[in-house]
Amino acid sequence: MLTVPVRQLGETERGAVEKLLDLDPIASAQVAEQVAANGLSWWRAEGRIFGYGARRRVESLCWFGGHLTPVLADAPAIAAFTELLAAEERICSSIVGRADAVLDLWGRLSPHWGPARDIRPNQPLLVTDAVPEIAADPEVRLVQSTEVELLLPAAVAMYTEEVGVSPFAEDGGIGYRRRVTDLVRTKRAYARFVDGQVVFKAELAVVTRRTAQVQGVWVAPEWRGRGLAGPAMAAVVRDALARVAPTVSLYVNDYNAPARRVYERCGFRSAGTFATVLF
Incomplete structure (x- = not known):
């Protein structure tokens, strides 16, 4: 039996959840997008959200779906979430969020859920609310619905390079193709094409009223080191700030020095550190 105040939250506590998410809007963006789209009713949402704290005074959150994401979770909250989650079958493909909470959570859950396929303990979380000073690449634009098949090979290459497995491995790519198509349909996918190829x-990937989170940044191998990424990212940031949200955010692996230099040139500043545990 649980000895700490943790429980699954429902729609009646949506207001309290939204106030908590607003306390850390950049780090909690993935959860905030889900709550805004589907609420907290388990039959509508793509996951469950657990709360730590007395009723009507929720202090911490934990989203449990395709990803596991703790929000504003200190050590007592992590201990409470672990007690609940340790008895659950792992359905998530990753644990992601602020590094201190993610690494504490994984340290406690690993005897029950381990092993992990990869652990990335230091991923700078970055944000900007200013138009980049560097010139934007005029050839970078929103992908059109007729160009999904052109975009898909580049998206698969990026995913495989970044995550270490193909997105086609589990269901033949049905879910991933649907995701890419949806990003194009909702005007959230950008590309530069050269001779019909994505470079x-x-x-x-995540949009809330507070931020647009960039993911899936990729440059074709033969185009790397040619100064393409900076102006291309500047084009993405400019459009996102003008059209989508008041800030643009992302997180990056600490060892990816070229990408970090690009983001610095585009005006991104630190908003803390993320960590990711991949299964």
């Missing part, structure tokens, strides 16, 4: 791509 740069990026997506606004």
Whole structure:
């Protein structure tokens, strides 16, 4: 039996959840997008959200779906979430969020859920609310619905390079193709095409009223080191700030020095550190 105040939250507590998410809007963007789209009713949402704290005074959150994401979770909250989650079958493909909470959570859950396929303990979380000073690449634009098949090979290459497995491995790519198509349909996918081939791509994978989170940034191998990424990212940031959200955010592996230099040139500043545990 649980000895700490943790429980699954429902729609009646949506207001409290939204106030908590607003306390850390950049780090909690993935959860905030889900709550805004589907609420907290388990039959509508793509996951469950657990709360730590007395009723009507929720202090911390934990989203449990395709990803596991703790929000504003200190050590007592992590201990409470662990007690609940340790008895659950792992359904998530990753644990992602602020590094201190993610690494504490994984340290406690690993005897029950381990092993992990990869652990990335230091991923700078970055944000900007200013138009980049460097010139934007005029050839970077939103991908059109007729160009999904052109975008898909680049998206698969990026995913495989970044995550270490193909997105086609589990269901033949049905879910991933649907995701890429949806990003294009909602005007959240950017690319630069040269002779019908994608040489740069990026997506606004998460969008809330507070931020647009960029993911899937990729440059074709033969185009790397040619100064393409900076102006291309500047084009993405400019459009996202003008059209989508008041800030643009992302997180990056600490060892990816070229990408970090690009983001610095585009005006991104630190908003903390993320960590990711991949299964």
